Amino acid sequence: MIRTFDLALPHGITLACRGVGEGPPSVVLLHGFPEAAFAWDEVMERLHAQTGAVCVAPNLRGYPGSSAPAEMASYRAKGLVSDVVAVVQALGAPVEVLVAHDWGGAVAWGVAAAHPEIMRRLLILNAPHAATFLRALRDDPGQQAASAYMNFLCRPDAARLLSDNGHARLWGLFGSMAWMTPDQRARYVAAWGPQGQGLEGPLNYYRASPLRPATGPDDAINRLELPDAAVTVRVPTTVLWGEADVALLPCLLDGLERWVPGVRIERVPGASHWVAHEEPARVVAEIAALLPRG
Numbered sequence: 516m517i518r519t520f521d522l523a524l525p526h527g528i529t530l531a532c533r534g535v536g537e538g539p540p541s542v543v544l545l546h547g548f549p550e551a552a553f554a555w556d557e558v559m560e561r562l563h564a565q566t567g568a569v570c571v572a573p574n575l576r577g578y579p580g581s582s583a584p585a586e587m588a589s590y591r592a593k594g595l596v597s598d599v600v601a602v603v604q605a606l607g608a609p610v611e612v613l614v615a616h617d618w619g620g621a622v623a624w625g626v627a628a629a630h631p632e633i634m635r636r637l638l639i640l641n642a643p644h645a646a647t648f649l650r651a652l653r654d655d656p657g658q659q660a661a662s663a664y665m666n667f668l669c670r671p672d673a674a675r676l677l678s679d680n681g682h683a684r685l686w687g688l689f690g691s692m693a694w695m696t697p698d699q700r701a702r703y704v705a706a707w708g709p710q711g712q713g714l715e716g717p718l719n720y721y722r723a724s725p726l727r728p729a730t731g732p733d734d735a736i737n738r739l740e741l742p743d744a745a746v747t748v749r750v751p752t753t754v755l756w757g758e759a760d761v762a763l764l765p766c767l768l769d770g771l772e773r774w775v776p777g778v779r780i781e782r783v784p785g786a787s788h789w790v791a792h793e794e795p796a797r798v799v800a801e802i803a804a805l806l807p808r809g
Contacts, residue, residue, distance in 0.1 A: 547617020577716020
């Protein structure tokens with residue numbers, strides 16, 4: 516059964532959390548946009564039933580029930596990384612497996628590079644490493660086109676536009692949605708809030724990041740440098756990638772070994788960006804395989 520609780524962090528941020536089991540978690544799961552921690556419920560419940568693993572999924576800052584600073588600067592990488600580090604430390608570091616998808620994955624890559632001591636293993640689902648994403652956004656026309664929506668999400672009126680016509684644009688992000696039940700659909704609508712009021716914090720992740728397609732020569736991405744030492748991940752890492760992802764293309768896996776030595780890449784043909792919903796048994800199996808035996 517899913518339990519809910521608030522976790523007050525030492526630096527003044529409080530995150531609303533969901534979890535299964537009692538005691539220090541062996542698995543922490545980070546969600547992406549436009550979801551929230553409830554997106555992990557099925558995976559957590561299945562994993563706990565099969566392995567007994569204690570799992571916790573926080574709503575990241577800006578998401579429902581968690582602290583949502585108004586200023587865009589609060590959504591830069593440093594603050595997001597500090598939240599995750601503080602969560603794991605508060606719950607009893609290190610965690611056996613940090614699991615992350617989409618924006619949660621972007622944060623998790625940064626956590627693993629800067630604070631490898633708080634996790635034993637990392638599992639990433641369809642979230643590009645910053646170095647391969649930067650390369651593709653600069654040089655790959657296919658990924659530039661696939662990521663064009665990011666600039667729309669940075670518009671000051673994006674939340675309102677996303678809520679128009681029954682959240683039509685947001686539902687479009689999910690593709691077929693064959694996996695989505697009426698109860699799940701209601702959860703998403705509640706999280707997004709009336710007139711998109713629940714979207715401003717999540718949209719600030721895009722607004723605060725320089726990693727989006729350039730629209731002119733003065734864009735920050737044209738000047739961005741990512742030193743290898745700052746982004747290299749030496750935590751044992753598995754990447755599970757739905758190859759039918761239309762927003763994040765498989766080219767983002769090319770050359771990943773340079774920044775993640777020894778990475779294990781598992782491709783899921785036919786699965787989209789929403790691989791955790793489309794293939795929950797596969798995701799549970801991948802996490803279970805990373806947990807210590809006995």
